[in-house]
Amino acid sequence: MRFRKTLMILAAGVLLAGVLAGCGGKSKTGSKDGLQVIKIATQTPLSGGSATIGEAIKLGAQLGLDDQKEKFKEMGFELQLVPYDDQSDPKKGVANAQIIGADQAILAVVGHYNSGVAIPSSEVYEKYNLPMVSPANTATDVTDRGLKTVNRIVARDDSQGPAGAEYAVKTLGAKKIFIIQDKTAYGTGIADAFKKAAEEAGAEIVGYEGITLGEKDFNGVLNQVLSKKPDLVYFGGIYSEGGLLIKQGREKGINIPFMGGDGMDASTLVEIAGDTIKNTYITSAAGDSTKSEAGKEFMQRYKEINKKDPEAYSVYGYDSMGVVLQAIENAIKANNNKLPTREQVRDAIREIKDYKGVLTEVSFDDIGDNDYAKVFIYSFNEAKYPPQLEGEVEK
Amino acid sequence: MLNEIIQTIPQVLIDGLTLGTVYAVIALGYTMVYGILELINFAHGEIFMTGAFIGTTLLLLFTGIGWISALPAIVMLLTVLIITAVLTGLLGMGIERLAYRPLRHAPRLIPLITAIGISFVLQDIVRFIAELSKGSYIVTGPNLFTNQLLLKTSSISSIFNDASIKASFVIVLVTAVVMMIGLDIFVNRTKWGMAMRAVAQDRETASLMTVNVNKVIAITFFIGSALGGATGVLFAVQYGTIDPYIGFILGLKAFTAAVLGGIGNIRGAMLGGLLLGVLEMFASANLTLLTGGVFGAEYKDVFAFAILITVLLFKPEGLLGKPATEKV
């Protein structure tokens, strides 16, 4: 009974507050300085297993947005970043996508890290004509569905896998290859692409096994590696499992090269594996930011502002944001300096040609893949991040 | 095919035992609490995780101030083990006092819900602290006991391959065995142990016999959690890298182990843990071979659960459990 009474009183009280808020709420649209607000959303995992990278993308995008704030202010617009956490969960991603799509002030999304989240979420963006630029999704299905809104600046699995396979077979001379994957959409995609290319290049696949995400003991699979005696182990998965796999493998005396995809491209990998990281190769869609002046400057500033080292994907978050803002700027100009619609922004993004980012150039083709996307091959010769650049492969 | 399996058996056995001891000691915590309160303490996995974090922090701290060179590593490890065990033991007692004791007469599912709640809270608190102090919640401890021993199993019989052992494995195994024996003696030989068994058998009658039930339950939680926390340290030493989410999966497996051995039975938990570890390792090393590539290592958990279900079907009280007679 007390519960019911409190409920009634609560309801009445909230009602009053609601009425007041409802009256006051109307006047809040528009910004304090009379500027029109343009919001850009990011959607990445900010909690859970992939949070390191999700956060790095978000912080990179934040920096990209902050850099252009002044410029847009002069044009009469205020830029705001709205970060969303997709928790690497497709359900949460779709629900967030509905919220993002509903907010008309949001003109574009920079996001997702997991392809399994990006695919269903982008179905929602498409309905709202809300363009998305992905800094990290490499699965082929992301763009192969031919949605108008989906773009990515990174390379596809079926270019990353083959690039790795070619390097493994031709340069490292691997004849027998053991493939391990983590049974996620990302891991399966990249491992399958690698497997196909490696077989075509003439290598023999002596094993193809899966591990469980989140576990710490991979000795069972490594025992198989031990008994098959391959020349190279390829791991399709991300850094947290990859690092342990390398470490435990080395402890078992598996001293052959390990190779992995861009999911392993994180400073945490080195931290986990320590000295055992030597003789490890990764392919990555992310280039080496230390090579160019702009890249160095970016890293410096990122570190100053965020008080932590950038991850490989930070700069991709930055460049994705750059592409988005460039397109919005183009759309604004084409629209006589008025706020463009989502459709205009969507088309403007697809029309981007030869955008020069800090790291990569961007020109989208007709399904939203980046013409300039390159695959880079790195090697770890010591326990240091970032690794050494070994070569790059054009798309 | 059989040849290949037999060749790797020594190595599989060693790796399986490593994992199995971890399962076994965690399973002890589940089984002790269950034996006394008939409560699945789902937060136990998180206590293990907290222990791993406390231990790693202490190890990093000691390494930082140079103790590692001043003291033999084994002494340092022991210190860390003891401090962690006390801390996590107190944590376990606190959880019991806060979340389980008020609910002793509530419907049976309710404490399960608080347990899940506590798991989430602990996970997030640990993540928060790790992230604030380090920037990332994946923590890697200092490398200890990394020398490799080569076990010449091929000298026993030529059908075996040699097996390599990490020095830390020996330490993990020895510590765990000492803990298990200690617990067994405590429960079966001491007065407190007797009180514990009495409470497990019949709480009300025990309280009539001047057993302080609340105290006994608190002690049970202390010991179970202390063991869990200490195992966390051993885990961190053995595998090096920890994150706030390790407790969930490991806790689940350990609980499976406890049920496999017969929940409520301490020796059963040890047996169940070791068995589950070895079976799992065997499955992930050999499933592909056994099934001709149809099922791979990814099915190892299916294999483990299938064995559990089979055991429960034919011996529902677990391997060492006594069949419960129902009072009518």
Add this chain to the structure above:
Amino acid sequence: MKKIWKKYEHNKLAHGIFLLIYIGVTSLSLYLAQKSVTAFLLLLSSLLLLYYTKFTNLTKWLVAGIVLVFLLPFTASHGDAYQSYMEVSTLVGIYIAMALGLNIVVGMAGLLDLGFVAFFAVGAYTYSIFASSQASHFMPFGTFPLSGESFWIFIVIGCLVAALFGILLGIPVLRVKGDYLAIVTLGFGEIIRIIFNNLDRPVNITNGAMGIPSVTPPRLFGIDFLYPSQFYFIVLVILLITIFTVRRFEHSKIGRSWKAVRENEIAAQSMGIPLVRTKLLAFAIGASFSGMMGVVFAAKQAFVDPTSFTLLESFTILVMVVLGGMGSVPGVILGASVMTILNLQVLSELTNWLNQLSLSGIISIPYALSPAKMQRLIFGAILITFALYRPQGLIPAKNRRFDEKELQRLNRKAISENKKIEQKGV
């Protein structure tokens, strides 16, 4: 104050007026302030107020129907946030149906099931395999994807397949009790997920971890169902059927046998309740609701992969049941709504709000503490608080009370009628 309350409590008219004002004001404020999540939630909570009024059940159902079918979609439909509200409402509906299903197993029959999400997965995969080109990987005959019209049949198929899985799980489980049951069901849930995750080899049935993209949307009279606002009505209809069924079961013979089995198996058995059949029915019926909603979920997401069906999901559904009140249908509905809305809307909005505040420099919170990352903590804190201070749940289960006099009257009538018959017979 107390007096006013006392008066108010028994005054139907006052209830009605208050409720009408409440609904009116909230829907108006939702209509005017389109982005106000508060208004949306307040309008939804009018249903809770409705539940506590003293009207007859028919009136309650009518008012609830008007609010859910007309008022909510209409007032929300004028703004940008329309689809996002409908998405939330749709998911709430899906979770309510699942929680009601689990409520039968856990709340009524007292069988602790920790792998309940498996049935949801079974339903979702049943539809998505056949409504995408996936089926052509292993079915040489027939053309796939099936058309969107098949969706309506698949709701029934999904229901039946899930029920079948429920029985399959039930048969071995009958031998074990209590916490052993919990671990066996948990194992079963994990096995199903792992199998779905790996069934791309040797025969590609579920496309493994890659998931099944491009699931055909449902179609009715030539209209494709694409938006949450359309799914909302599908969910509403299924939910209505579910609630109606559960209500009927609860007070039927089988419902009473479930409760008897829950309280004491041996006593129930000796009263002539067939244990095996009763338990199996509980599993099958509970699973079938989940299976139906799985089909809807697959169609709504247009993409299904195993990450949607983790163990955490099973726990979440269990928490909904316990939070609402085990065995109590209105309670479980409330519990499921609260949990889903909290997770999807309140916490996200809270994060955004705090984010705005810290952007404008009013407060600064360390990044590690941002509420988006605190979801688990808040979740956990709610669980603990509720379990400690309201263990019977938000709306505790009530057994139907019988009017003693009415029963006696009926009894007397029956006796006298019997006598008459006997006399006539003589």
